[in-house]
Amino acid sequence: MDKILSGLAKFGLDENLVKDLFEEESSSSRPNGEPTVAKAIEPPKETDFLLLKSVRCPICDGTFRTPVIKSGRAKRKEPDLDLRPRFEYIDTNKYDIASCPKCGFTAMHRYFGNLAPVHAKLIKEGVLMKLKNPPAKAITDLEVISYDSAIDLYKIALYTSVVKKAKNSEKAYTCLKIAWLLRGKIEELSVDAEKNKEVIAACQKDYDTFYKQAFDGFVKAMSSENYPMAGMDQSTVDLLIAAMAYNLGQYEYASRFVSGLIVSRTAGSNIKNRAHDLKEKIVEKLKK
Numbered sequence: 001m002d003k004i005l006s007g008l009a010k011f012g013l014d015e016n017l018v019k020d021l022f023e024e025e026s027s028s029s030r031p032n033g034e035p036t037v038a039k040a041i042e043p044p045k046e047t048d049f050l051l052l053k054s055v056r057c058p059i060c061d062g063t064f065r066t067p068v069i070k071s072g073r074a075k076r077k078e079p080d081l082d083l084r085p086r087f088e089y090i091d092t093n094k095y096d097i098a099s100c101p102k103c104g105f106t107a108m109h110r111y112f113g114n115l116a117p118v119h120a121k122l123i124k125e126g127v128l129m130k131l132k133n134p135p136a137k138a139i140t141d142l143e144v145i146s147y148d149s150a151i152d153l154y155k156i157a158l159y160t161s162v163v164k165k166a167k168n169s170e171k172a173y174t175c176l177k178i179a180w181l182l183r184g185k186i187e188e189l190s191v192d193a194e195k196n197k198e199v200i201a202a203c204q205k206d207y208d209t210f211y212k213q214a215f216d217g218f219v220k221a222m223s224s225e226n227y228p229m230a231g232m233d234q235s236t237v238d239l240l241i242a243a244m245a246y247n248l249g250q251y252e253y254a255s256r257f258v259s260g261l262i263v264s265r266t267a268g269s270n271i272k273n274r275a276h277d278l279k280e281k282i283v284e285k286l287k288k
């Protein structure tokens, strides 16, 4: 076939690109007759799932940019039993927090804006005046946050919520997030479990502490706070508590919440299905 694209060279295009306009699909990848080389598909980078968002700091009124998850880009995987969200190629939990590079105010996005003046005062005096340096630097380009940096920020957020006398649910949710991050870090390290044995053991110890704190905090919050709690309705919190109790080996306690969810008139079908699955696991454990 003659060059059907002749004349395109003056636009800088390759006239030889098309040898056969309607060639078989399988050979279309070798326009110049080169042998097909199986090209490894590179996995997407973590930054592909992020974008920079401008945030206004409620403490110092400065604005800064922080990486957040692009909506709809990352593919959601089945969450863990205790509802830890999981996505392909990225742990979104790392990006659920913002830290002002000017004054150092650090909080989960959910708790970042709209601070009551009394809380702002407590945070300034109890946290920001004590910080040696803001924990996060100003950024202009997308950067991946490591597990360690994310965990540090969440710990500062937890410290901040203690200082501002936050609700138990806020503190419990922050502990849960830290535990989830540690779980993610352990998963990452487990790729080479033998080499990372000591670090994994240290993470596991921290994990147990934060997970138990989160559980105790939510149990306390349930008896004193209204729903939604940390953004979750009652059936979601019940399922979370049941799953956490299960993970902590408190099967009888978990069972109570699961039974309640199964007969609940308000819980959605997704929650009910998960409650049924959890019930099977509990029955299995109680048999032993």
Ligand SMILES: [Zn+2]
Pocket: 057, 058, 059, 060, 061, 062, 100, 101, 102, 103, 104, 105
């Ligand atoms: Zn600030």
